[in-house]
Amino acid sequence: MRISKNTIKLREYSIPYSIELRDVKYARIEILPTKKIRLIFPKGLENIDNKKILNEHKEWLKKRIQRIDESLKKIGFSWNKIGEHEIVFGKRYQLRIYRSYYDSVFFEGSIISVSVRDIDNALNYLRSIIYAEFSKKVETFTNFFARKMNVEVKKISIKKQKNIWGSCSTKGNININFRAAILSDELLMFLIAHEVAHLQHPNHGPGFKQLLSSFFEDIKEKNDLLEAFWFISHSSKIFSFE
Incomplete structure (x- = not known):
């Protein structure tokens, strides 16, 4: 499994993301509870344009993080304040x-x-x-x-x-x-x-x-x-x- 790391700006947050090459059939994007994004691609797609993939799914990622943020605010937290207490x-x-x-x-x-x-x-x-x-x-x-x-x-x-x-x-x-x-x-x-x-x-x-x-x-x-x-x-x- 090969891993590379970078960041993407979503709403007001700069969120780390990693790219993993695995023995899988289809690509997928995950928002992890560690406040990171993971892109999983089948092996053999080393030259894939990951920034293009992220941009194509940017609105979905924004909405997903907004929904998580709204749930966090109900209990007095926000995405960037997780871990303070x-x-x-x-x-x-x-x-x-x-x-x-x-x-x-x-x-x-x-x-x-x-x-x-x-x-x-x-x-x-x-x-x-x-x-x-x-x-x-x-x-x-x-x-x-x-x-x-x-x-x-x-x-x-x-x-x-x-x-x-x-x-x-x-x-x-x-x-x-x-x-x-x-x-x-x-x-x-x-x-x-x-x-x-x-x-x-x-x-x-x-x-x-x-x-x-x-x-x-x-x-x-x-x-x-x-x-x-x-x-x-x-x-x-x-x-x-x-």
């Missing part, structure tokens, strides 16, 4: 890390204070504290919606994932991304309800939408907010893990 369970914080003789975490007002003996382990220690609370929420919300939807959840797993908020399997297993600890309880419940609903309706057809709508009225709004938080999570010190 940490968010945990839907609340905004500044992160402070200190060296100490003992390990502790305090959520005080708008500050997360992490005191650790090993500075290099500070984020992992904080994640372990968040994980303990998050796992309780996930289990409680999953069991609640499983009862309401009359489905059986065999196993609940929390994973560190880069590409999806969550998933379910035909075996009745529910997987939730640890990144979802960035969400408020309301949005986390929506995300979990979405996955549990798939145990009854595998696709996003009318039955699935009707079931989800029986619990939540503003589905489009919540999906827009999930997209905004997805971008924020990838610039977070706490949740931007590999």
Whole structure:
């Protein structure tokens, strides 16, 4: 895979983009949650005019970024302000890390204070504290919606994932991304309800939408907010893990 990098001006933002040559049939353009654009071309197209391709899709890219920006502004962010704050369970914080003789975490007002003996382990220690609370929420919300939807959840797993908020399997297993600890309880419940609903309706057809709508009225709004938080999570010190 060969990669080259450059930037493109879209609206008021100068956005990095990369070109990748892969074993694929068709070219595609992606807007990544890391605030970058990726152009993927089939191998053998080394001499393609990537600037021409970008210009042809410039209006689409502008509209896409504008939509993301509008969703970000609903939660007090914008494209160029992602990463300025940490968010945990839907609340905004500044992160402070200190060296100490003992390990502790305090959520005080708008500050997360992490005191650790090993500075290099500070984020992992904080994640372990968040994980303990998050796992309780996930289990409680999953069991609640499983009862309401009359489905059986065999196993609940929390994973560190880069590409999806969550998933379910035909075996009745529910997987939730640890990144979802960035969400408020309301949005986390929506995300979990979405996955549990798939145990009854595998696709996003009318039955699935009707079931989800029986619990939540503003589905489009919540999906827009999930997209905004997805971008924020990838610039977070706490949740931007590999």
